[in-house]
Amino acid sequence: MKVTILGSGTAFPDLTRNSAGVLLEHEGRRYLIDCGYGTVHQLLRLNITYHDIDGIFFTHHHPDHMCDLIYFLFGSQYPGDPRTNDLPIVAAPGFRAYFDTLMAAFNHWLVPKTYQVNILEQDEETRDHHGLQVTTARVQHIEMSRGYRFEDARGNSVAISGDTDYHPNMAALGRDADLMVLECATPDAMKVAKHSTPAICGRMAREAGCKTLCLTHFYPPCDDAVLLEECRREFDGNIVLAEDLTAFNF
Structure with missing residues (x-):
């Protein structure tokens, strides 16, 4: 299993940090x-x-987590090289209605002609996705927000929070995981409601007992803060501060 942080930033424009996105590669498939x-x-x-x-999983539908879906779908229709494989999209209940509204807003220019988008609404449950056991659970951000755990047949696992404040569900998703990827929007002293800080991420990682904690989704104040020091007050394991294209193999 390989996990690459495609975007370690937020909605704030930054030439070094793109908005939220993670690539998961497993047995020849890419998500x-x-x-x-x-x-x-x-x-x-x-x-x-x-x-x-081979598929897209959404933690929630805020623009900094999904706006390139528009680009992806429109680009996939390029007449000279159109996509032909169907595209599964997994998200919380309510996403199908949101997706249909998005398609209508663009006058159906995004609706595929050479493949199908298959929306799968997955709530708090575990489902098999081509050999990956994918577990979803509510986290503390908006109604549609879900954290994920991906685990393969060998027991390799990664938990990914999306945006969230402290929530025991996220610690449960990360139980004994090889990697937890947690949103860390601001330093502790600048805490924003329904978002995490280094200490909160450290607490969830400690409760989970994960092997490696990756902090990501940084607003600009994080670049000047002592994030590692704040996080290590709660978690004494391996901590990585994400940059764009930071990768993990396990």
């Missing part, structure tokens, strides 16, 4: 978890195109 601004170009830097993505 996106979120698809924020810059995701498609980051994939191209890895020599991956819209043909090569």
